[in-house]
Amino acid sequence: MEQANMRPDEATAAYAWVRRQYARVREAVEEAAVKAGRPPGEIRLMAVTKTVDEALIREAIAAGASLLGENRVQELVRKRPLLPLESCEMHLIGHLQSNKAAKAVECADMIEAVDSLRLARELSRCCEKQGKEMRVLLEVNIGSDAAKFGFAPAQTAQAAEEIAALPGIKVCGLMTVPPISDDQRQTAKFFSRMHQLFIDMRGKNVDNLSMDILSMGMSGDFPLAIAEGSTLVRIGSAIFGRREYR
Ligand SMILES: *Cc1c(COP(=O)(O)O)cnc(C)c1O
DSSP: OOOOOHHHHOOOOHHHHHHHHHHHHHHHHHHHHOOOOOOOGGEEEEEOOEEEEEEEEHHHHHHHHOEEEESSSSHHHHGGGGGGOOOOEEOOOOOGGGGHHHHHHHOSEEEEEOOOOHHHHHHHHHHHHHHHHHHEEEETTTTTTSSSBBBHHHHHHHHHHHHHHHHEEEEEEOOOOOOSSSHHHHHHHHHHHHHHHHHHHTTTTTTEEEEEEOOOTTTTTEEEEHHOSSEEEEEEEHHHOOOOOO
């Protein structure tokens, strides 16, 4: 959807469209939960707002969105003061460079893509400096994809224990982006492995580590992710339309 320089009638149509799409996706999430025999309240819906203009994000909030996701710190920092966030959280969901950790700690409500010990240590330092506690998820490279960030599945539990011991950081769960695949069974397998890892780690009862959030599922695969145990789905294009990278 073209967002900038829209005529007023186009803009009005786009606003209504986003509100309708948000409601539709909300319903689809609930349906998927019921189909999987899970209480719909167990799954949070995140509206992924990267590249989306503030006016359209406001429509999603008006339609009930209470959780927003941005993948770049700069964009999160820029948009934050422009949005009515009284009852809204903003999570950082993209790869974070250590040199932007301070900004992220200052401005995000949760950092979902902690993908290295080095980054976790830097976040911890920033939290101590700012007198803050930051909730984080650990990103798992569930497909062992060389092009992706994240902990290898076999190293995640050990990393989680080390990170949970760092001051200022609270590990709340795991997130993943599985490899792109046309084969739904393959995608389901990755989600299922993530869920198993999540359950195994939950069983360990490590101090300062709570496995409450399993963040997986995007526009193309969220019903599958919900069937396999996701507790947070991150939806962009199904709510806002195709992204225009400018
Ligand atoms: C963009 C993005 C999403 C949303 O993707 P859609 O396919 O548009 O729903 C989810 N998670 C992450 C980490 C993203 O960067």
